[in-house]
Amino acid sequence: MKKLLVALFVLCAAAQAQAQDKAQLDKAKAEGKASFYANITAVEPIIKAFTTDTGVTGEYTRISTSKFVATMITEFEAGKLMADVVQAPLPVLDLLKEKGVLATYRSPAAAGYPDWTKKDDKVQIFGIEYVALIYNKEKVKAADVPKRYEDLALPKWKDKIVMPNPANHATTISWLIGLKENVFKTEAEWRSFLQGLAANKPMFVASFGPTPAPIESGEKLIAISMPKYIVTKAPAPLDWARISQPLMGTPRAIAVASKAPHPAAARAFVDYWLSKKSMEMLAKDVGEYVLAPGIYPPIDGIKEAKVIAIRELSDAEIQKWGAEFKKIFDVK
């Protein structure tokens, strides 16, 4: 009897939820479109699928990380924020949250996500911008592939490394700090690793974007880069070093804007975004590491890898460490 009641209750709740969903979708359709401001790239297929599946037009505005906060705040303060949904690295959304740009919304689609991804009732984390050692599998012998991060400091990699500039690239700075906090036992070990890496004179580029090209062409052999390129740049001879330590990255998060012109559409979009279908597309087509349970990018070995989110660093901390790294890596 009790069971029956529970079942009935669940059924009712489900029906009610469905009814709610339906109501929300109708409202969203009436609003017509959902504007999506994001720093994540290559998500056009998801936007398209959203439009087809829901009948609400998805509109994707790509804003690079360095201009994200400036653009949002400028529009917000002028009362012209056109975004319904905002996606950016977690620290960016936290900044926006402080300014009151984000609305409260807990998506039912996030139900299966790990608890730590639901930081509060505004921001939902859905992925990790994971960083790994990416090498040219045609030029690097299997035996030479690093087994641990420390191997990157070996002299054999001198003039063979490419990485984003650790003096200013926020994700790289955070990643190096992540190594200190999650991988190395003592700060001294970490510092000697940094010095070894610096002595190998890595080539600095502005961001992760330009890191795979020199590896593909053989100009450099190994990069501090992102495994997603193995998917997006196939059939390039890229592979990632299966190291014994965890992979790390900055969390990617999503939220509804507080003054969203299309609030129902915004919620519908977030629900859709967090759904299994979207996350599968994100993993499969873009190679992203997503936190929806059981979904992995089609990269050999990633399923087994431990991927952790780096602690959020404040801008002051990033700048302080950027200056520090500038000194450490300033090898002429």
Added chain:
Amino acid sequence: MDSARTRLTWLLIAIVGALTVCPVVMLVLGSFSEGLTAFGHFTVDKYVQAYTDPGFFEVMVNTTIFVLASSLLSTVLAIFLAYLNTRTDIPFKFLFKIISIIPMMIPHLLFTVSWALLLNPSNGLINLGLKEVFSLDSAPLNIYSMWGMILVEGLLDLPIAYLIIAPAMASFDVALEESSRVCGAGTWRTLLRITLPVLRPAILAAFILGVVRSLASFAVPSVIGMPGRVHVLATYLYEMIATGFATDYGKAAAVGMSVLVASVTLIIVYRALTAESEKYVTISSRGFRPSVIELGKARMPLFGLVSLLSFVLIVLPVAVLIYTSLVPYSMVPSAKAFSMMSLKHWTDVLNDPISLLSLKNSLFLAVVGATLGVILSIFVAYVIVKVKTRAAGVLESLSYLSFSFPGIVIGVGFMWFFVQTPLYATIWALLLGYIATYLPYGIRPMSSAFVQIHSHLEESSLVCGASPLTTMRRIIVPLLIPGIVSGWILMASMFVRELTLSVVLSRPGTEVLAVQILRFSEDGLWGKLSALGIVMILISTTLVVMATLVGNRFKAAQG
């Protein structure tokens, strides 16, 4: 006549001022206000922080060397090419037109990357070749250095310099040179003592534009300077705004102010140096067909040199682009690479609705923007050259205002400004921003052309009873055709590949080519990027050919 001119001057000051001052004012506000936007509590902290950085001095020294040397390189090369083209019997003159224009259409990012592919010390093609030929152990050339930056930036700015100097050289009164020859001076001496000094306004203009351009340039400092750890202002600014997530453009604007001051100073110096440009009036009624200098034995070697230059400037980067668009990923040319070639990137790009939309938008902006820009430039150049009052000086400085701000910063200034207007997030914001920022590209060739139109030609039209507008239409504009064509080409091809403003101002529906290219580059998708880059070059080429044909038809119609 004077009062009409004064009215025109003030009208233009109002228009140009509205276009260029507003974003700069926003940046000034931003640099003095707390927080991340233009409106906050007053503070000078940003200046203190920006200018007390211990690395700032080295950056300034590097910047000075980089900017002066690259402008010098582009100006000298431009003089050389312009002289050969307009004044000598060098064969295949059409090559010069190509040299002068094609590099302008290649996105700077791609051009720079092509050079890195050729000259990087690990597997740069030229280095590999040199190692092979001279059996060297290590690569002899390293592009990731100051000289590499100077070389590539110099080549990038060459087209602008050429397009300013060549028309001036073409309409030069031969009598001035002939009299020097008669006085017993040889070709060289005449060139150094007569031709170049008389062309001083155009040469200085080219040099200053080069300085301003390389100050604002980002592609070369980031692709070549950053790996070589040669930091200049642009990368310093980038570091400042890119470190952390809450980018403080106000602080970047604070640094930008010194660039602005430097640029405005340069323009004032330029005006002072060319204040007596009346002296250089060279086209009168006596026709403008310069005599041709026979190169004799030097003809073929010089031609060889020009061919080499065009190879380096056009064939190499375009070949690299085509190659990159065909191979699946970045590969050194090899049998394997050729066997893997396909049109995949091309079909991807041509089936991508956003790429197609951006193509349409860029084309619209180029054609409409360049046309409006050129019309405005004609009036502004007229006032700058012919009216010459203090107000005209103000106008000239204004026209350079947003142009001389480093690109990454001015874009934000425009965003801060347009967000206060209903134009925000429309294609008109892009259009106005483009015109405001690249106005000097229209004004410079036009004023070089104006300097050489004797004021009597205009005055006689007024005395004949024609109104100032009729005079503009029937006398001045037709005489300016070469300048107008140059200006239009410069602006249109600039607009086709405009990035710095677009990346801040473009929104869904107003995507443009360069932004799309940037997206590809941020994702490391060089193949698609190259395919779209070639599309971009093709569009610009079509526009340039059209502009040239229209210009020629005008000339032909005039008999």
Added chain:
Amino acid sequence: MEIRIRGVSKYYYSDGKTIKALDDVNLTIPSNKIFTLLGPSGSGKTTLLRCIVGLETPDTGEISIGDDVVWSKDKNISVPPEKRGLGMVFQTYAIWPHMNVFDNVAYPLQVRKLPKDEIRQRVAETLRFVQMEGFERRPATKLSGGQQQRVALARALVAEPRVILFDEPLSNLDAKLREETRKELRAFLGKLQITAVYVTHDRVEALALSDSIAVMRAGQIVEIGTPQKIYFDADHRFVADFIGRANLVKATVRAEEGGCTVVDCGLGRIVCQHRDIPVGSEATLCIRPEFIRIVSGEAPAGSNLVNGRIESLVFVGEAYEVEIGVGAEHLLARIDPDAHLVEGDAVSFTLNPAHCLLVAI
């Protein structure tokens, strides 16, 4: 059409200094006459012309053409050049290089929106008048200097302006062509009943062309008169010196005798044309080289007779130009090319009192 200029001044400012290009000029240019503004460069003649035509704006005064005030500081009138209905020939001719001869000449009519047939007819007439018929299709860049000058004239005349202005129109031509063109111009202008204002620094041009000459210096009009008056009877030493070659000798007025003024100077006692200069005061005696007559026998009565010595002798074709030393003075003279004289010869010469001109210092 009469042109009246009242109290016109024009200042330029450069390096903190004020330059008076025109300094309170008052002038009436008579109707249907050829009026010349003559002066050295920088005297303000071109500025004055440009003020009349409207290309420069004066700082003070008033200019009227016929009954119309075209510029007035006080009445705040400023008619732009295109509304003044004038014709002008520029020093550079300003033939538009992108048009052919027909278009250049037709331009003033085209901007007045005349019917095409009438334009064609009037252009043809005007070109015939300047003897350029058949050149209609010639590109402007393919014209010789003289042809350009005529096209410029045709363009200035075609709209039948009230006044035609010339700004040194012959200075770009070679000497022979200049002389021919001058004659033609005189003939053209003679046939037209038109007010012509002509600016030049060339005294021969001024004398040959003008009905009336105004000599300018430093932004002021020094003297106005017929060519004869200016040449023979100038009131000012500057004018006398500028209008032709002159020997200038310091003199002191001694007496008034028989309608003549008598002076003492380095040449001795000389009887001169009458001038109202007080006895005892200083003046300048001005003698033109062509009026120095060498005598080889009896001296004609009533003339001043002076003795001197030939110091140098230059053959210039139609005459010898000789320098004659008289005491400490050196006089330039033009003498008959047949004269058999050599350097060092003693000579006597006469000076007709009518050609001995006294001007204030």
